[in-house]
Amino acid sequence: MADLEIINLHVRTEEREILHGVSLQVNKGETHALMGPNGSGKSTLANVLMGNDTYEVTEGQIIFNGEDITEEDPEKRSQAGLFLAFQYPAVVPGVSVANFLRLAINAHRDEPINVKEFRDRLKENMDLLKVPREFTSRYLNDGFSGGEKKRAEILQMAMLDPQIAVLDETDSGLDIDALRVVSEGVNALRERGMGSLIITHYQRILDYIKPDFVHILLEGRIVEEGGPELVAKLEEHGYDWIREEVASRAG
Amino acid sequence: MPASDDATTAPATIAADRAAALEIFEKTELPTWRRGGFWTTTLRDLKFDELGPREYPAVSSRDELPQVVRDALGDEQFAGLIVQRGASVIYSEVADDLPAGVIACTLEQAMADHGELTTKYYAKRIGHGEGKFTAANAALWSGGAFFYVPANTEVEKPFQVVNVIDEPGVAQYGRTLAIVDTSGKGIFREYNLAPDIEGQALHSGATEIFVEPNGWAKVKTFQDWGSGEVYDISTKRVAIARDAHARWFPIHLGGHLTKQTLDIVTADRGADMRHNGLYFTQGDELLDLFTTDLHESGDTTGDTVWKGAATGKSKASYEGLIEIREGCQNSHTYLQTHTLMLSKDAKVDAIPSLIVKTDDVSASHGGTVGEVDEHQVFYMRTRGISRQDAIRILVEGFFEPVIEQFEDEALETLVRERIQGKLAEASDDIASYAATK
Numbered sequence: 211m212a213d214l215e216i217i218n219l220h221v222r223t224e225e226r227e228i229l230h231g232v233s234l235q236v237n238k239g240e241t242h243a244l245m246g247p248n249g250s251g252k253s254t255l256a257n258v259l260m261g262n263d264t265y266e267v268t269e270g271q272i273i274f275n276g277e278d279i280t281e282e283d284p285e286k287r288s289q290a291g292l293f294l295a296f297q298y299p300a301v302v303p304g305v306s307v308a309n310f311l312r313l314a315i316n317a318h319r320d321e322p323i324n325v326k327e328f329r330d331r332l333k334e335n336m337d338l339l340k341v342p343r344e345f346t347s348r349y350l351n352d353g354f355s356g357g358e359k360k361r362a363e364i365l366q367m368a369m370l371d372p373q374i375a376v377l378d379e380t381d382s383g384l385d386i387d388a389l390r391v392v393s394e395g396v397n398a399l400r401e402r403g404m405g406s407l408i409i410t411h412y413q414r415i416l417d418y419i420k421p422d423f424v425h426i427l428l429e430g431r432i433v434e435e436g437g438p439e440l441v442a443k444l445e446e447h448g449y450d451w452i453r454e455e456v457a458s459r460a461g
Numbered sequence: 462m463p464a465s466d467d468a469t470t471a472p473a474t475i476a477a478d479r480a481a482a483l484e485i486f487e488k489t490e491l492p493t494w495r496r497g498g499f500w501t502t503t504l505r506d507l508k509f510d511e512l513g514p515r516e517y518p519a520v521s522s523r524d525e526l527p528q529v530v531r532d533a534l535g536d537e538q539f540a541g542l543i544v545q546r547g548a549s550v551i552y553s554e555v556a557d558d559l560p561a562g563v564i565a566c567t568l569e570q571a572m573a574d575h576g577e578l579t580t581k582y583y584a585k586r587i588g589h590g591e592g593k594f595t596a597a598n599a600a601l602w603s604g605g606a607f608f609y610v611p612a613n614t615e616v617e618k619p620f621q622v623v624n625v626i627d628e629p630g631v632a633q634y635g636r637t638l639a640i641v642d643t644s645g646k647g648i649f650r651e652y653n654l655a656p657d658i659e660g661q662a663l664h665s666g667a668t669e670i671f672v673e674p675n676g677w678a679k680v681k682t683f684q685d686w687g688s689g690e691v692y693d694i695s696t697k698r699v700a701i702a703r704d705a706h707a708r709w710f711p712i713h714l715g716g717h718l719t720k721q722t723l724d725i726v727t728a729d730r731g732a733d734m735r736h737n738g739l740y741f742t743q744g745d746e747l748l749d750l751f752t753t754d755l756h757e758s759g760d761t762t763g764d765t766v767w768k769g770a771a772t773g774k775s776k777a778s779y780e781g782l783i784e785i786r787e788g789c790q791n792s793h794t795y796l797q798t799h800t801l802m803l804s805k806d807a808k809v810d811a812i813p814s815l816i817v818k819t820d821d822v823s824a825s826h827g828g829t830v831g832e833v834d835e836h837q838v839f840y841m842r843t844r845g846i847s848r849q850d851a852i853r854i855l856v857e858g859f860f861e862p863v864i865e866q867f868e869d870e871a872l873e874t875l876v877r878e879r880i881q882g883k884l885a886e887a888s889d890d891i892a893s894y895a896a897t898k
């Protein structure tokens with residue numbers, strides 16, 4: 211059994227079903243890309259993985275490290291080693307980045323982290339992600355540019371050192387330099403054994419983070435899976451090609 | 462005590478003023494405050510006739526002060542410290558390294574020793590003609606605090622007055638008069654404190670603060686009357702002269718019923734004010750604040766920001782008026798109020814208003830009434846933080862931008878701790894409210 215198993219997941223909001231039976235497996239150390247056009251349900255999947263209760267899971271399961279976490283609280287999932295870098299991170303007014311990181315790290319351990327250990331870890335990861343010093347004293351995401359928010363997400367990921375991370379459109383809003391830095395960060399964590407699910411609808415980030423597996427989500431269903439060659443194919447033919455494939459299969 | 466250079470004493474005018482005030486007090490009914498908002502603030506449950514001023518013996522060290530006072534003061538050093546319990550100043554301290562001419566003593570003492578100076582300022586901004594309680598204060602105050610920073614003098618350590626009520630039955634009429642003279646600089650703190658008493662008590666205070674031309678003052682008024690039935694009906698006013706600056710932080714963290722008038726007056730050209738308040742109400746507390754940002758002159762600037770949170774069945778109302786008088790061209794001011802509802806049974810009102818009688822000014826207001834945002838809570842939970850902690854962190858974070866600006870470590874710690882304590886007390890209520898959404 212894979213470290214993270216998503217089995218036949220059906221998800222709906224009050225109005226309608228968004229995911230119609232999604233299955234996906236991610237192991238530690240593996241890098242997966244989840245691609246699909248806008249509105250196909252990528253962020254919904256990411257949110258449901260973390261336990262966002264605005265969505266209802268009507269069928270299927272999420273298994274993490276052998277445990278069924280489908281109904282688990284978000285904080286328990288995080289503590290177990292799952293992470294989501296949000297497409298649209300929330301603002302946490304009045305709480306500095308450094309303070310928030312300390313609170314989050316402490317929520318993952320019994321004893322609060324000691325000051326020096328925290329400072330060293332913060333410095334190491336700030337260097338890794340080329341985050342400027344003054345960044346950590348700003349209120350988290352408050353007045354941040356799109357790119358700054360994404361960096362703050364990745365900084366949190368690096369500090370929390372998850373087993374499996376989902377990165378939801380981390381590439382959007384980043385210029386090419388920032389994208390390179392963030393990708394290097396992700397690759398460094400991958401070296402340490404982190405598994406990841408990189409959600410994107412461009413291939414751009416995948417030039418820097420080479421996926422082992424690629425899944426294509428269309429209208430709430432995984433319609434195509436394969437290796438990195440799928441990215442090139444998508445690049446060349448666009449999502450219309452997938453749509454036609456799906457239509458002809460159905461036909 | 463610095464030698465007095467002004468040896469006039471207890472002016473007869475003040476005795477006459479007391480007599481006139483007493484007459485008004487005695488023939489005025491207990492007020493009811495009709496408001497623009499959801500409710501009328503009444504004193505119908507106040508057993509006013511059963512309360513009275515109470516005298517207490519002086520103590521000779523901080524160790525003998527009531528616990529609630531010691532806890533709030535810690536071992537901080539002050540330029541001057543006056544502690545008034547009931548009707549009596551029971552303790553005072555004056556730093557021995559103060560610049561020449563600085564005065565810190567009881568107001569009674571100041572009237573005896575510095576008649577000219579006190580007469581110049583006393584009751585100039587808070588007279589006895591604003592209803593039963595300003596009259597009561599003017600007629601019945603005793604002890605009191607007087608702080609004076611002379612011209613061209615900077616005093617770094619804060620001046621501190623503490624009004625404490627630690628028994629039911631007490632009616633306390635506190636009076637604070639503080640002045641920063643021309644080009645002087647000073648910091649004033651007023652703490653109004655009570656432990657959790659059983660029964661009723663009243664504090665009816667009057668606080669006047671004057672900042673003379675080119676002066677600079679920071680004012681911090683901190684109120685926590687505990688969970689007893691303490692009524693606080695007070696008026697506080699800060700008046701800012703030409704090119705002077707004042708920043709006032711009113712902090713309201715407890716009181717059974719609070720009805721206060723808190724005004725800042727920019728009285729002459731170049732006067733600049735900042736008014737940054739916060740409150741947290743819980744249980745069945747009622748907090749009713751009316752602030753006025755009054756521009757008596759043109760070329761004045763103001764900025765008012767209030768933040769409040771309400772839990773339990775509490776009612777909290779903040780009415781903020783910007784008033785710009787005739788002929789006050791080129792005044793610029795802004796008022797905003799942000800309120801956080803933490804319980805379905807709490808009621809909050811935030812009523813900004815404008816009276817502007819001059820063209821060519823900018824005056825505007827804005828505000829929000831919000832609840833803890835579920836998107837923020839979910840975000841924090843995905844970082845391992847429990848729902849309960851996430852809400853606590855968000856409420857603390859809501860106040861933090863104001864607290865941070867105190868630039869006053871002792872007060873910052875005090876306020877953070879009190880807010881944390883209140884959040885802990887209200888945590889079940891807050892969590893059940895959050896869960897309903």
Ligand SMILES: Nc1ncnc2c1ncn2[C@@H]1O[C@H](COP(=O)(O)OP(=O)(O)O)[C@@H](O)[C@H]1O
Nearest residue numbers: 223228246247248249250251252253254255264
């Ligand atoms: N909370 C929600 N309430 C209602 N509809 C939603 C909600 N979240 C997503 N949707 C809808 O589900 C579909 C998939 O959205 P989303 O998962 O954000 O797609 P993607 O991330 O692939 O662009 C869209 O049609 C979107 O409008």
Ligand SMILES: [Mg+2]
Nearest residue numbers: 252253297379
């Ligand atoms: Mg999305």
